[in-house]
Amino acid sequence: MAKAWKAKGIYPQLSYRWNAQVILAVKIQEVYSWAESIRNPDNIKELHNLRISVKRLRYSMEFFTINYGKAFKDFLKVLEDLQEQLGDIHDCDVVEMVLTDYLKALPDQGDTETDAIGINALLLRYREMRKAKYEAFLQQWDALEETDFKGQLLKIVTGKLGAAQSS
Amino acid sequence: MAKARNVKGIAPKKSLEECARRIITTRLHEMMSFKAGAIDGRDIEYVHDMRVASRRLRAALRNFADCFTPKKEFRWYLKRVEQITSTLGDVRDLDVLIDRFQKDVLTVPEDAQIGVQNLMRHLQKEREERRAPMFAMFEELDRNNFEQRFLEFFEV
Numbered sequence: 001m002a003k004a005w006k007a008k009g010i011y012p013q014l015s016y017r018w019n020a021q022v023i024l025a026v027k028i029q030e031v032y033s034w035a036e037s038i039r040n041p042d043n044i045k046e047l048h049n050l051r052i053s054v055k056r057l058r059y060s061m062e063f064f065t066i067n068y069g070k071a072f073k074d075f076l077k078v079l080e081d082l083q084e085q086l087g088d089i090h091d092c093d094v095v096e097m098v099l100t101d102y103l104k105a106l107p108d109q110g111d112t113e114t115d116a117i118g119i120n121a122l123l124l125r126y127r128e129m130r131k132a133k134y135e136a137f138l139q140q141w142d143a144l145e146e147t148d149f150k151g152q153l154l155k156i157v158t159g160k161l162g163a164a165q166s167s
Numbered sequence: 168m169a170k171a172r173n174v175k176g177i178a179p180k181k182s183l184e185e186c187a188r189r190i191i192t193t194r195l196h197e198m199m200s201f202k203a204g205a206i207d208g209r210d211i212e213y214v215h216d217m218r219v220a221s222r223r224l225r226a227a228l229r230n231f232a233d234c235f236t237p238k239k240e241f242r243w244y245l246k247r248v249e250q251i252t253s254t255l256g257d258v259r260d261l262d263v264l265i266d267r268f269q270k271d272v273l274t275v276p277e278d279a280q281i282g283v284q285n286l287m288r289h290l291q292k293e294r295e296e297r298r299a300p301m302f303a304m305f306e307e308l309d310r311n312n313f314e315q316r317f318l319e320f321f322e323v
Contacts, residue, residue: 004229012234016186017179023230059226062171063190067179091263098264102286111281118282121275122268 002049004056005030020064024157027057032150038141041134044093051086054079068156075153078144085137092130099123169216171223172197176323187231188323194224195317198251205255206305208298211262218255224248235321244317247308254304261294 198220204213
């Protein structure tokens, strides 16, 4: 798991609102540092790291919700959905790894041939599921890129969007 | 995933430090509220909820690290929380897999079911093995009076 990016320039005695923008801006940049590498479905590690970074941003946004208006909550909801999609992909990757390892160890554990039928059936199912989940995720990611999700969120977080838009 | 509990007493104009203390102590109470259910083990959601709460707590500690001194003591608490997340994660991963395959076994062809059932038996055994370090961790936290010390360090 990649290390979390640390926000610099935090002042504990300044307001909660003021510090929110400093911390959240860094978390947003952390998420987008994976933007290029997740275009390859085989980049399992990078997809996992994106999932973790989205989670970090999500939890950080949850802390700071009180500082922002409705638009902020809408962005948070989008991130929750994105995290769920990435979680589904990760689950398939974990299942693939567990089943593959189990298959390799089968000769030591039981009726190899009978067991392998079941494990291979599962493997096939999860590979298909993973492919579909990845495609759905990428479609969602591209749709967010088209609406400049990152730029819009940064504007809300740093207070550069008009009050009418952010509340 | 369980929704995060509301934090009372925070406001945009209050200092980051005061809000951080309130958030962190709320998240600690939230996390510890799932402990008994996690130990019981019959409902897998307790381990899950405790792990999610520990992640929220960990995120708060990391985000607000600059608010706390002495650093050495702060890092001790952060490390304990990281350990909680990781130990619960080991159990949760298997809970998820077993739950998933329990559903799958009903939908695979008949000749594939024995293999999936044997796999589940294997994972069940592994799950029991992984719960042992979780019990040991809870015992250690109790021995160290973790919860009370944590609250004393972070409370407003």
